Amino acid sequence: MGRTILITGATGQQGGATLRSLVEHNKSTSNPINLLALTRNATSDKAKPLSSLPNVKVIQGDLTKKDEIEKIFEDEKIDSVFSIQDNFQGNEVEQGTNLTEVAIKYNVKHFVYTGVDLAGQNPSLVPHFETKRQIEEHLIKNSSRIASQILISQGEKEEFKNQIINLSGDSHTVSEIIDTFKQVKQVDLVQDENVDIVPYLTIALATINGHGWEVNPESTQRLFPFVKDLKGWLETEFNPDFAAGGFGTMSNN
Structure with missing residues (x-):
């Protein structure tokens, strides 16, 4: 059993x-x-x-x-x-x-x-x-x-x-993330500094900016090779309708 x-x-x-x-x-x-x-x-x-x-x-x-x-x-x-x-x-x-x-x-x-x-x-x-x-x-x-x-x-x-x-599938700068979206989805990410978000999320984002996460994508891949990087996630699981309701705006060329 x-x-x-x-x-x-x-x-x-x-x-x-x-x-x-x-x-x-x-x-x-x-x-x-x-x-x-x-x-x-x-x-x-x-x-x-x-x-x-x-x-x-x-x-x-x-x-x-x-x-x-x-x-x-x-x-x-x-x-x-x-x-x-x-x-x-x-x-x-x-x-x-x-x-x-x-x-x-x-x-x-x-x-x-x-x-x-x-x-x-x-x-x-x-x-x-x-x-x-x-x-x-x-x-x-x-x-x-x-x-x-x-x-x-x-x-x-x-x-x-x-x-x-x-666990980390990938590690990128903001510019690299924008470039990957452009390459894979032909989408331009546009930053909106005036976006209205809830206070607790403002605190979370400010904390993340000041205390970077300790990630090791190579170690994750060794242990769990099925974990996707950003490119793989965009190709298979990205939901534009969900993302468009998030923290910025997107536009197709």
Whole structure:
């Protein structure tokens, strides 16, 4: 019988992508992984389709309710956890630390937490960076009790055990990004200094400008060759409708 992995945020971008990747992995193995997709609402429009995926069981649970999460671990005999939390609920640290503590209590063998690169900031001035830093700090303090790895976004080999791994598909200056958009999508990016953005994002961008992220695309490619660089992402996944609603304007030649 295959091992069991709990994936939090299963209806979100990172949790959903992780779930889909493991579903694909199961197609090529004779010992498929049992996948538990954790969501706050198992009857939501996003959650319902997940139950039709092979070897996927949708589980409803609230990470702020520790006893509820313990019941899931008691019933399901979980081997591994993919941990990501929703910052917009306002209780991200509680969610993350609850999950870590329950995983330790039930002797989970493998724990992956996904956060952000803090560029050496302790504490971070960006609220949704700081919450992730606190969760990461809690996990590190308990890392001797669990085989953990922290995936900083942007297999279970021994080299991953108790490691913080910065993921980066590419590294560019702003001018290089503009040139790549022009080359791949024939799009001119136009800077708009008067763009109206929410205050917390202003703080985040100012912090990033002052504390550059510590990235190593070559290391990422060695460990995870499927990670795309900017050019590859533009060619396969870029959504112009989404981007046009962001922080600048675009025009086709």
